[in-house]
Amino acid sequence: MVTRRDIGKIGLGAGLVTALGRPAWAADAAQAAVEAAKQYSGETITIVWEAGLQSLDPLNFSGPKWKELTGIDVKVVEVPVAEMFTKIMQDFKSGAGAYDALNVIPSWMPDLANAGALEALDPFVDKYGYRDELQKIAPTYRDNQMMVNGKIFGLPDDGDVFVMYYRTDVLNDPAIQKAYKDKYGTDLPVPPKNWKDFDQVGALITEVTGGKTYGAAFFREPGYGNFMFQERFRNEGGKFFDADTMKATINSDAGVKVFTDWLAENKWAPPGVEQWGFVENLAAFLQGQTAMTISWPPYGRWAASYGTDQEVMSWVPKSTIAGKVGYSTTPGGHPELAAGFCLSVSATSKKKEAAYLFIQWLNSESVSLERVKLPYALRDPFRDSHFTDPGYAALWPEAKDYLKALQDGANTGLLDLSLLQTDKYEEVLRQSVSKLWSGEDPKAILDAAAAEWDAITEKIGVDKQKAVYADWASKSGAYPK
Amino acid sequence: MTATVHPDRNFKYWLVAPAIFLLLLIGLFPLIYSLIVSFMRIDMMDTDTSFAWFYNYKTLFKDSRLWWSLAHTLLITAVALPIELLLGLAMAYLFLEKMPGRQVFISLLVLPTIISPIVAGATWRLLFDNRYGPINQILGWFAGEPVNALWTINPTLVYPAIIFCEVWQWTPFMFLILLAALSNVDKSQTEAAEIDGARFIRTFRYIVLPAIWPVMAIAILIRGLDLFRIFDIVWALTQGGPGTKTETISIYAYVQGFKQFETSYTAAIAFLVVFILTVVCVWAIRRMGLVK
Numbered sequence: 001m002v003t004r005r006d007i008g009k010i011g012l013g014a015g016l017v018t019a020l021g022r023p024a025w026a027a028d029a030a031q032a033a034v035e036a037a038k039q040y041s042g043e044t045i046t047i048v049w050e051a052g053l054q055s056l057d058p059l060n061f062s063g064p065k066w067k068e069l070t071g072i073d074v075k076v077v078e079v080p081v082a083e084m085f086t087k088i089m090q091d092f093k094s095g096a097g098a099y100d101a102l103n104v105i106p107s108w109m110p111d112l113a114n115a116g117a118l119e120a121l122d123p124f125v126d127k128y129g130y131r132d133e134l135q136k137i138a139p140t141y142r143d144n145q146m147m148v149n150g151k152i153f154g155l156p157d158d159g160d161v162f163v164m165y166y167r168t169d170v171l172n173d174p175a176i177q178k179a180y181k182d183k184y185g186t187d188l189p190v191p192p193k194n195w196k197d198f199d200q201v202g203a204l205i206t207e208v209t210g211g212k213t214y215g216a217a218f219f220r221e222p223g224y225g226n227f228m229f230q231e232r233f234r235n236e237g238g239k240f241f242d243a244d245t246m247k248a249t250i251n252s253d254a255g256v257k258v259f260t261d262w263l264a265e266n267k268w269a270p271p272g273v274e275q276w277g278f279v280e281n282l283a284a285f286l287q288g289q290t291a292m293t294i295s296w297p298p299y300g301r302w303a304a305s306y307g308t309d310q311e312v313m314s315w316v317p318k319s320t321i322a323g324k325v326g327y328s329t330t331p332g333g334h335p336e337l338a339a340g341f342c343l344s345v346s347a348t349s350k351k352k353e354a355a356y357l358f359i360q361w362l363n364s365e366s367v368s369l370e371r372v373k374l375p376y377a378l379r380d381p382f383r384d385s386h387f388t389d390p391g392y393a394a395l396w397p398e399a400k401d402y403l404k405a406l407q408d409g410a411n412t413g414l415l416d417l418s419l420l421q422t423d424k425y426e427e428v429l430r431q432s433v434s435k436l437w438s439g440e441d442p443k444a445i446l447d448a449a450a451a452e453w454d455a456i457t458e459k460i461g462v463d464k465q466k467a468v469y470a471d472w473a474s475k476s477g478a479y480p481k
Numbered sequence: 482m483t484a485t486v487h488p489d490r491n492f493k494y495w496l497v498a499p500a501i502f503l504l505l506l507i508g509l510f511p512l513i514y515s516l517i518v519s520f521m522r523i524d525m526m527d528t529d530t531s532f533a534w535f536y537n538y539k540t541l542f543k544d545s546r547l548w549w550s551l552a553h554t555l556l557i558t559a560v561a562l563p564i565e566l567l568l569g570l571a572m573a574y575l576f577l578e579k580m581p582g583r584q585v586f587i588s589l590l591v592l593p594t595i596i597s598p599i600v601a602g603a604t605w606r607l608l609f610d611n612r613y614g615p616i617n618q619i620l621g622w623f624a625g626e627p628v629n630a631l632w633t634i635n636p637t638l639v640y641p642a643i644i645f646c647e648v649w650q651w652t653p654f655m656f657l658i659l660l661a662a663l664s665n666v667d668k669s670q671t672e673a674a675e676i677d678g679a680r681f682i683r684t685f686r687y688i689v690l691p692a693i694w695p696v697m698a699i700a701i702l703i704r705g706l707d708l709f710r711i712f713d714i715v716w717a718l719t720q721g722g723p724g725t726k727t728e729t730i731s732i733y734a735y736v737q738g739f740k741q742f743e744t745s746y747t748a749a750i751a752f753l754v755v756f757i758l759t760v761v762c763v764w765a766i767r768r769m770g771l772v773k
Contacts, residue, residue, distance in 0.1 A: 089525050275634055434634075438634065438636045
């Protein structure tokens with residue numbers, strides 16, 4: 001008979017066996033990767049990385065450090081993000097094997113994995129004892145952006161999420177607060193928590209300042225507008241498809257409301273906002289021309305002047321608003337986890353193990369913490385420990401609030417739509433945003449877009465796509481709960 | 482008696498065979514291969530690469546976006562080509578006479594043609610920028626108030642912007658060719674006409690134009706073909722937007738091939754373009770009297 005004491009002994013014994021039997025690397029995945037990679041010293045691995053600031057991480061920091069630790073050279077192939085998917089697919093289809101490791105946007109993963117372009121990482125993860133550290137990645141990224149059909153194809157490596165930035169000095173200005181109360185009969189919400197409040201506050205600031213400071217500006221350029229639409233559409237209660245029929249429902253009332261509201265907002269936003277992308281929006285905010293905006297995490301760092309003294313950051317306008325910026329989740333409470341990056345291994349690589357060890361090292365708790373703090377880097381916190389790191393929280397006076405906003409966003413964020421041939425659906429959305437700025441009717445645009453989505457689904461196969469959509473829609477970040 | 486050497490009559494063919502084989506390999510093979518691809522179902526995302534026969538060609542006829550892109554291309558060609566021709570001719574006349582600094586001015590005028598079109602397009606995009614671009618600023622000086630013209634997204638402004646860039650970059654090409662042609666016109670004939678009291682228009686119509694026509698026709702043909710394939714400037718300025726309002730046939734083919742990965746359908750579009758350009762070229766060459 002097994003007594004409770006026996007169970008205790010068994011438990012203790014099992015614990016000891018587990019502890020003693022654990023390989024040394026279990027304590028530190030970065031060190032484990034380094035030790036294992038030394039066998040490949042003298043070799044070169046090639047990694048695809050987004051061109052520009054993003055690639056300064058492997059070029060200036062992680063690449064040279066990896067070489068120093070393991071003797072393995074890292075060749076960085078810089079590719080503009082718009083061409084990354086094409087380059088990866090071309091390399092795979094041609095069988096050239098030019099790339100060993102890859103940066104992959106999570107919404108591409110079903111396409112790349114189903115095509116066979118990505119190597120399943122489970123055997124490597126188990127071999128090098130990385131599962132424990134993977135579990136410490138923030139749940140949104142870990143649970144939603146790592147696997148396809150139950151297999152790991154990418155290590156979530158970038159906590160991309162939209163954050164709302166607002167000028168505390170403007171929103172707390174007594175004159176503006178009084179004007180708001182006079183007009184709407186309620187206190188000005190700091191920060192606005194829904195789109196109705198946001199629009200009221202934004203329009204009022206433009207009105208009171210006479211355009212000296214505009215209430216807000218946004219990404220309106222179609223490439224970015226795609227993400228903004230996906231976020232706001234779902235915050236307004238929209239669903240992309242009827243799950244039973246796979247008929248597109250982006251032309252629902254929610255979709256039309258988003259487009260109609262955008263047109264109304266443009267009237268009190270800076271002139272020409274329809275053309276604004278990342279840089280235009282950034283410049284206006286840092287120069288104090290706008291009181292509120294929504295963007296990726298780097299805006300918050302640069303607004304606080306963190307890292308902008310670096311030579312490579314000379315193109316970023318000097319911030320005139322450091323110390324005057326508040327951070328919040330976007331109106332509606334469910335920000336877009338827009339884009340982001342995972343680290344993957346190419347299925348055609350001839351150095352898969354070396355490539356995996358490099359990405360494990362990059363992604364490990366200790367090394368990734370250094371990487372998200374690089375002043376010039378664009379990798380954003382994505383591990384629980386990043387959000388609570390005292391070193392990060394001390395980087396500028398409001399950094400703690402910034403990290404909290406990022407963590408809140410990660411907890412409630414919405415995934416980019418991810419289906420088979422996602423880019424075809426996204427291209428229709430981009431075209432729709434572009435048509436909106438050319439003066440076409442919102443409802444007509446979205447009806448046409450829905451018809452195009454249906455045609456794409458038909459071509460791919462309704463049942464095939466339905467299964468992929470069902471899988472995506474079942475994820476915690478697909479729709480607001 | 483010496484024996485007569487009869488060289489192998491086929492020897493000359495053996496000599497040219499490697500060159501012909503190489504030309505066929507790099508010229509004809511891709512053409513034939515892409516023709517075969519246009520009858521298949523290849524796209525980068527699917528494993529089904531079976532023969533679809535005429536499916537892609539049938540799809541062409543139902544694809545309204547394709548025909549709109551063709552219409553946009555023809556519109557740009559129809560407007561930009563005459564402007565480039567007339568401006569080029571006017572400039573050539575201007576620089577026909579000797580003047581101080583003529584060579585320097587000609588060199589400066591030709592500069593736009595040596596810039597890569599994508600760079601020219603990107604530069605003009607900055608110039609047209611509604612916040613920082615000098616064009617709106619200059620217009621604002623004249624208007625006496627800030628001008629916020631959205632050159633690259635307003636449907637009424639976007640074509641003028643594209644055509645302006647195109648004309649800016651390629652008029653010098655017309656100018657150079659026509660200047661060379663005008664320089665070779667027999668001066669004694671034009672002087673005789675002048676002495677006889679012929680007006681400029683008549684002299685141009687009956688003496689100058691026939692003399693420069695063969696060169697001018699070639700220039701029109703080259704620029705016409707270039708305009709039909711226009712990509713870089715439009716891509717840099719608008720990427721075919723707003724919506725698809727400035728999408729040209731080349732941009733549409735690029736989007737289908739390299740963004741949507743519809744390899745076979747793109748091959749069918751390419752053959753449609755080849756067909757149209759072949760018909761136009763043959764017609765134009767006959768019509769212009771370039772082949773006797």
